[in-house]
Amino acid sequence: MTIIADDTGWILQTAHVAYALGINEAGYLVHRYWGARLPHPDDYPPPPESAGWVSFNGPGQMLPEEYPAYAGLKYVEPCLKATFADGVRDVALRFDHAEVNDDNLDLHLRDDHYPLRLTLHYRVHPDHDLIERSASLINDGGAPIMLERVLSAQWHPPQQPRYRLSHLSGRWSDEFNLHRDDLPQGVTRLESRRLTTSHHHSPWFALDDGRSTEDTGDVWFGALAWSGNWLLLAEATDYGSARISLGLNDWDFAWQLDPGETLTTPAAYAGWTDGGFGAASRILHGFIRAQLPHGERPHPILYNSWEATNFDVSEEGQAQLAEIAAALGVELFVMDDGWFKGRLWENAGLGDWTPDPVKFPHGLTPLIDRVKALGMAFGLWIEPEMVNPDSDLYREHPDWVIHFPTRERTTARNQLILNLARPDVQNYLIAQFDALLREHDITFIKWDMNRNASEPGWPDAPRDQRELWLRYVQGLYRVWGTLRERHPDVLWQSCSGGGGRADLGILRYADQIWVSDNTEATARLRIQDGFSQCFPALVMEAWVTDAGRGQVPLDFRFHVSMSGVLAIGGNLLTWSEEERATAARWVAYYKQIREIVQLGDQYRLLSAHEGPYSAIQYMDKEADHGVLFAYRVWLPDPALLPVIRLRGLIPDARYEIQGVEGERSGLAWMHDGLRLPLANLESTVRTIRRVGAI
Ligand code: DGJ
Numbered sequence: 001m002t003i004i005a006d007d008t009g010w011i012l013q014t015a016h017v018a019y020a021l022g023i024n025e026a027g028y029l030v031h032r033y034w035g036a037r038l039p040h041p042d043d044y045p046p047p048p049e050s051a052g053w054v055s056f057n058g059p060g061q062m063l064p065e066e067y068p069a070y071a072g073l074k075y076v077e078p079c080l081k082a083t084f085a086d087g088v089r090d091v092a093l094r095f096d097h098a099e100v101n102d103d104n105l106d107l108h109l110r111d112d113h114y115p116l117r118l119t120l121h122y123r124v125h126p127d128h129d130l131i132e133r134s135a136s137l138i139n140d141g142g143a144p145i146m147l148e149r150v151l152s153a154q155w156h157p158p159q160q161p162r163y164r165l166s167h168l169s170g171r172w173s174d175e176f177n178l179h180r181d182d183l184p185q186g187v188t189r190l191e192s193r194r195l196t197t198s199h200h201h202s203p204w205f206a207l208d209d210g211r212s213t214e215d216t217g218d219v220w221f222g223a224l225a226w227s228g229n230w231l232l233l234a235e236a237t238d239y240g241s242a243r244i245s246l247g248l249n250d251w252d253f254a255w256q257l258d259p260g261e262t263l264t265t266p267a268a269y270a271g272w273t274d275g276g277f278g279a280a281s282r283i284l285h286g287f288i289r290a291q292l293p294h295g296e297r298p299h300p301i302l303y304n305s306w307e308a309t310n311f312d313v314s315e316e317g318q319a320q321l322a323e324i325a326a327a328l329g330v331e332l333f334v335m336d337d338g339w340f341k342g343r344l345w346e347n348a349g350l351g352d353w354t355p356d357p358v359k360f361p362h363g364l365t366p367l368i369d370r371v372k373a374l375g376m377a378f379g380l381w382i383e384p385e386m387v388n389p390d391s392d393l394y395r396e397h398p399d400w401v402i403h404f405p406t407r408e409r410t411t412a413r414n415q416l417i418l419n420l421a422r423p424d425v426q427n428y429l430i431a432q433f434d435a436l437l438r439e440h441d442i443t444f445i446k447w448d449m450n451r452n453a454s455e456p457g458w459p460d461a462p463r464d465q466r467e468l469w470l471r472y473v474q475g476l477y478r479v480w481g482t483l484r485e486r487h488p489d490v491l492w493q494s495c496s497g498g499g500g501r502a503d504l505g506i507l508r509y510a511d512q513i514w515v516s517d518n519t520e521a522t523a524r525l526r527i528q529d530g531f532s533q534c535f536p537a538l539v540m541e542a543w544v545t546d547a548g549r550g551q552v553p554l555d556f557r558f559h560v561s562m563s564g565v566l567a568i569g570g571n572l573l574t575w576s577e578e579e580r581a582t583a584a585r586w587v588a589y590y591k592q593i594r595e596i597v598q599l600g601d602q603y604r605l606l607s608a609h610e611g612p613y614s615a616i617q618y619m620d621k622e623a624d625h626g627v628l629f630a631y632r633v634w635l636p637d638p639a640l641l642p643v644i645r646l647r648g649l650i651p652d653a654r655y656e657i658q659g660v661e662g663e664r665s666g667l668a669w670m671h672d673g674l675r676l677p678l679a680n681l682e683s684t685v686r687t688i689r690r691v692g693a694i
Helices: 276-291 315-328 365-373 392-396 423-439 465-486 521-531 554-562 577-599 666-671
Strands: 003-006 009-013 017-023 029-036 080-083 093-101 104-111 116-125 130-139 145-155 164-171 174-182 186-191 204-208 219-224 230-236 242-248 255-257 262-264 268-273 302-304 332-335 377-382 444-447 491-494 512-514 540-544 565-568 601-606 613-619 625-632 654-657 682-690
Touching (some): 009 116, 017 268, 029 268, 080 130, 164 186, 204 242, 204 276, 219 276, 268 276, 276 601, 315 332, 315 577, 423 465, 540 554, 554 625, 577 613, 577 625
Parallel strands (some): 302 565, 377 444, 444 491, 491 512
Antiparallel strands (some): 104 116, 130 268, 145 242, 145 255, 164 204, 219 268, 230 242, 625 682, 654 682
16 A cells, blocks of 8 residues: 555555655644655654744744745745735645545645635655655635745655755756755755756755765655756755755746636655665656656667758758768667758747758758668757747747847847747647648657747736746647647657756656767766766767767767767768778667666766766666676876776676676675776776576
8 A cells, every 4th residue: 555544644655665744733734754664554753743942933933844835933945925815925724634546645725714725746656666746726715816936845854963965057068067065054045047947957856964875875865847947945944954845936936826726836756765876866767767758668879960060951961971870870860950941050040940942942851761761760850949030930920939028139049939838829839840740751859949038028928927937838848748649659859958958847748858068978977977866878868979089089989878878979971981880880789788778777886976987887677687888087097996896786696797707796796896997088888797697
């Protein structure tokens, strides 16, 4: 049973984890427990009692409420802040009733006086050791209620002497830097105010007591499934506890909840493990893989034309690249930016999604046919949300962009953002891209987004213009979701100038993610290591390009990309026979290991964040076959080579490692380990095989 109701509340149980909550003696819905699943229901503590502390702190300040609203003597970060029609800004929620349905628990609360209802949704993912939470606000009255903050969840890790927050931050071309910082007393705020997820921070966290490692220790972790403005508040309270709140950003936020209306937040997911940061990542990896629209299915090796041709695309030029790509063993050819009307450079064309008549006088079909004749599938780049002022669409509908009428419309990369909050814009985009996909044999779409919001106005908005932030993302999901439904065989890639839109929300629509525009392999090692904290290799598209060519060996560049979904993005016309032979060899090798890399369990043996010698391992579910990658970027000679201790092997089974002498037990490889001597800028990939396994 995943949900047990006891005398004082509910116990949510996954295979290894329990999360208990309940109603205390004063009627507050409070947190009780989060950690290892305990043998008996009466092992779980009762709800903490209400107690204030002198006149300066009411019980609301001290209690771990599951979903605190701003009310009373409460100064901790609330999940909910609202203003009623009479100006009252105090929300007093009381538990009303509960509903249990399989793996779902709905808790219904009501305001004491006003017709505001709150339903907290809990969903247990028993096989993935995750708890999912979201909240619905319902207006049962006759007057609007203004919502000023509506988060998805507040999580209460158990009390520790010290709290350390792991988070990801960065910037364009340098995404997913991993930071582990002690939480100071007070509130640490991570967020996006950019309309999309952003390159700068990620809606993911891990919390420990400062002593956990990659392989050991308690870690509480989670992520938000939302591709717009989000907020993570990590609060170390004045009384030694910590709270992590996650949800829609309240910055410039407003939502007018009209009579009869319901607003439901995005889903937040969280888990616990005693297996360290690596185990936390593997839990998220397994869950994300299982939730992908196409499920756990290996992704093809693609070629992307962007770095080779930029905007200078033509049927002949693309076909030349395609011929070489096919000879290397590539399975999918993707034409990037530059193919549509007027797109000579980045200053024009966005919005006009028909093939450029000069570059493609006979449309795209002749090129698609040539690609297919070479035995590859065809994919295409689009950037649906954007418009260049120099486009027919903008000339016809200047009012369709996000703007304030009295302010200049700030362009970035010469483009403006279509207001996807508007149903007419959504319908237009659905019609355009539906037609494109119906009329062409396209089985892969790269969906790009190359700027963030400015002047966030919506002059014709039916209600408060600040609803734009949320409605835009709802509109985006509607457009993408409708296209997916109509074209179920298409594989979709999420890109926003690299990794600007990587989150669990977009992965309900996209099958894989472009991690960064930085394709230099040594930089990429660290970026990919950070990305892997949350996301599995199956969604990590990684191109071998010409960045670092002449300095970083082609083998090294391949090995870095082969640890995700291998792709090629260099200008193949300039690759020598020798380079092409190397590429063909690695493509063939990757096809043999692809299932293990893309669908297996990942172990960060030596993190690229911690040293210039890194190693990563993948194992299939049965622990029969694995792959080991090792990379040495730069170490002074004579180098003290680090020991690589494998993970995920069966201790008393015997394994051999390609190119390493001797069979040894799993325990020996994991405990004693091995050294792989590599020179600077040298790397290696080795298969791991359980001896005697089929
Ligand atoms: C940004 C993407 O990240 C690149 O891969 C490429 O698609 C360009 N946009 C095209 O404009």
